Amino acid sequence: MSAAAFAVFLGAVILLIILICLRVPVAFALIGTSAIGLAVASGMGIAERALGSSAFGSTADYALAVIPLFVLMGAFAARAGLAGDLFDVIERHTKKLPGGLAIAGISASAGFAAITGSSVATVASIGKTAIEEMRSHGYDVRFAAGSVAIAGTLGIMIPPSVALVLYGIVTGTSIGQLLIAGVVPGIVSAILYALVAIILATRRPELAGGASRAARSSPTSPPVAIAPAWDNKKYWSVVKVAVLFGIVIVGVYSGVYTATEAGAIGAFAAVLLLLFTGQRDGSPRLRALGGALLESTRLTSSVFLIVVGGALLTFLMVRLGVPAAFAEWAGSLPVPGWTLVVVLLLIMVPLGMFLDSISIILVFIPVVFPVVEALGYNPIVFGILAIKLIEIGMVTPPVGMNAFVIASSVPGVRAEDAFRGVLPFLLADVAFVILIMMVPDIVLFLPNAMVS
Template structure:
């Protein structure tokens, strides 16, 4: 069978399997296995699979993933999200769309303790959405702002997706984490600016809170001490070169555990909280590793038929502007994000895109942040939009269609942020280029 036809059929099989309800990692693995058999034979596939799982997941950089997820789980049960929302509400609740802004600020703060987008959306959603509904906010703004705020969990370090990118491309994990700080702040500010505009509608303007006295706001800021401690321990240690990302994850997880043990609410249901934390960490880690294996098999098939080499050669010899090439490659993540999760997209696309981008002379850290930004969009766009499904599960009175409609405003804001980062690479590169111990 012709190589081109085999490739087309293998790609088509992914969507056939997904339409049948097959998990994404299995759809990718089965499609890749079919392609390998067609190109070589069944015995070749079996020989490759003997060591494939180990060779693709036995990466020291990946050990930080369960540590960051566990740190976020402990922080969640220590009620970090609830305290953050209370603080943010005191400071910005009186602004147009203030409660939605408070939810975004809380998401940004909680993202600094957790590397998971879904965990961020679920934690903040359970606190912020009831408050916004009680105040009479438009349900679309309430649900959409929290779903979008959750995407900050994969950009603001400690981010699991940034570590994942570093492991695949073999760039510095520490630099990738530090590189996410300024873009994360920029994304938060763009979201808040967008909410300020949306919040001026008649319905949302009527829901503005009374401005809290400055003394009350200053006193409330002390409740955010847990986030500050974890941020300094993890990112401060990495930036100063005192610890590696893995060591920072371990220290951060222990610090979050101590916060859970010292908190009155955490001790009340200590056994339940610990079991839930370990269970969610195990589930998330296994999901990521299975995705790596499944998408890795399909990626190996693409390498076997030399798709990355052919595409990279064609692009570099085309004479097209390098910036236009990178822009087109990034835009491909939007349709992919409608059907695949972020981890699958990265494993499939980076073997093709990364050599091309580096070959054109672009900074791999800068490109990594842009990849994550484009993956974020997939978390809030139909039909997969995982964050939107999480919010719909929390707020059962708001239809899923309204959640997606509310998140669409934030998709546009994400594109604005991505354009700014694309046009001004220093937003990404300045901080990691100046970190100590690099």
């Protein structure tokens, strides 16, 4: 890599950081940076041709069709009221446990993550209901916000996961195997978060409304309002979530259909649920259907714009020789291969503080994956570990996205509350990452058992 090429690359990185700090949308920051870099490095002609061809070339991939399908499935399910019902059902059975409402929020987030591929959608759908319920029972706002923020990260781990789909496309790894590989880590992560909630609520009862429960049980306390009658129909929402999750997982695992076909069948099943059950607020079904389609169109458009920007930046880096130079430099370092893999993974955390998961996968993974391949590290294990580290970045200041989603959707809750409340849960994540690196079969045993 020549000095001139390195100068252009460094200038492009600085420009990208400046644009993101100025709050330019990530997609436009990627496209603008790439276009300027290509014009400087190769001339306006190359830059114009790259801009003209990348929009089609980077998105005209059959495998990408699974993204709008998974997004549609999640949007239809959310409009059908499954998220709120899921929390209510789980809360009914966990509220007597220490930190029971936090456990309900974590479990509901894991369940809703099983029918949507987005952490943001999971936090937005579960967060308001779960946090307001916890606050009404005297839970510490930081504990409540932190438990929901960390549980929301499961949206990009538990399939269907848009992030895992893009990782598979970028690296050429089987998307079906990646989706199946995310099942066990996602479930184990949810269990660990619940255990942390129980430990915190047991050691510090005031975090989980201990003082308020004592006040409510006092003979001198005012009478508690009678809760509305329980609706047993809410249990059907659990069945519906299980059916949608089963459509994706069982079909892909058994080899009956591909991940893209699973997305299509899942989206069709979700729209049937919406049309036959409607919204919980009683609004017309067709209006709910239109709202879900509009929401899905917006989200898919933003994802595909980032895909185009990521493809342009990757083209610039390849033209400058960045991946080859990085692989050569990394291979010359006098350190064990596993140490280099750990360093590459740790870089995901600061990236996740500033960028969304899709941008990280499209920009960073193409640079480091040749090194991972050269070291002989399993691409599925690396992908799951990368997602876990990106998850940590999503709840880490200064720009942990989940914390800001909670702050914007729940009145009276600040992003700082979520950042502080999430710290104990991050210890569980770090311990689990170490465990996966030591015992990769935690990730691999389900993909290895798939029907080919």
